[in-house]
Amino acid sequence: MQPQEILLLLHGGATINLLDKILRNLYHQRLLMKKIFTFIFLIVSTHTFAQDSLKSFNYSRNQITTTGMKVLGSWAIVNIGAGAAGWASSNGGSNKYFYQMTTIWGAANLGAALLGYTGAKSNTGKQLNAAESLKAQQKIEKIFLINGGLDVVYVGTGIFLKHRGDNKNSDQLKGYGSALIVQGVFLLLFDGTMYSTQRGNGNKLRLFLEKNPITFNGKTVGLICKL
Numbered sequence: 001m002q003p004q005e006i007l008l009l010l011h012g013g014a015t016i017n018l019l020d021k022i023l024r025n026l027y028h029q030r031l032l033m034k035k036i037f038t039f040i041f042l043i044v045s046t047h048t049f050a051q052d053s054l055k056s057f058n059y060s061r062n063q064i065t066t067t068g069m070k071v072l073g074s075w076a077i078v079n080i081g082a083g084a085a086g087w088a089s090s091n092g093g094s095n096k097y098f099y100q101m102t103t104i105w106g107a108a109n110l111g112a113a114l115l116g117y118t119g120a121k122s123n124t125g126k127q128l129n130a131a132e133s134l135k136a137q138q139k140i141e142k143i144f145l146i147n148g149g150l151d152v153v154y155v156g157t158g159i160f161l162k163h164r165g166d167n168k169n170s171d172q173l174k175g176y177g178s179a180l181i182v183q184g185v186f187l188l189l190f191d192g193t194m195y196s197t198q199r200g201n202g203n204k205l206r207l208f209l210e211k212n213p214i215t216f217n218g219k220t221v222g223l224i225c226k227l
Helices: 003-089 093-123 130-168 171-211
Strands: 214-216 221-223
Touching: 003 093, 003 130, 003 171, 093 171, 130 171
Parallel strands: none
Antiparallel strands: 214 221
């Protein structure tokens, strides 16, 4: 075999090896691109499913709040009407102060109901991501839990005032105490029901986020971790 033929064979072998490497690289790149596109598809699909589910949870939270505020507002209007009528027609005694305090509490409850209702209505339709949805849910649960603790204080204060009024024969303390007990008991039942209902919605949201930890807000990909 001539030297030129040997060189041609060596050159041909090197060319084949180079082509083989190129083909292998192209194959691996194709696999990589396929994985990337598959991942992107999963992210987009997860985003669409997650956003629809989050909308449902957020809608439920706001719907629970608006319904509760309607109940509270109705209670407040009844108290204002009955309290004002009783206050005006009372001839004195503890009843006068009972209706007086009932009217005052009715006005306060009406203000709280209006604020809560308008706040929930303004939040309806807002698109929140997973972290924002969880934060909003935890916030509303905390509000009703704290309110429940305050309601216990109201009842206790009412009992104290009524007892002190009985001892001092004070119609004002007895009337105010009785009104506080009534308002505190109602609000305790109200806030307890609201907390329980919101907690149930929150538990469903937390379970959903645990099962679907990947989030996508259109710009960045995130992973929710339970601390």
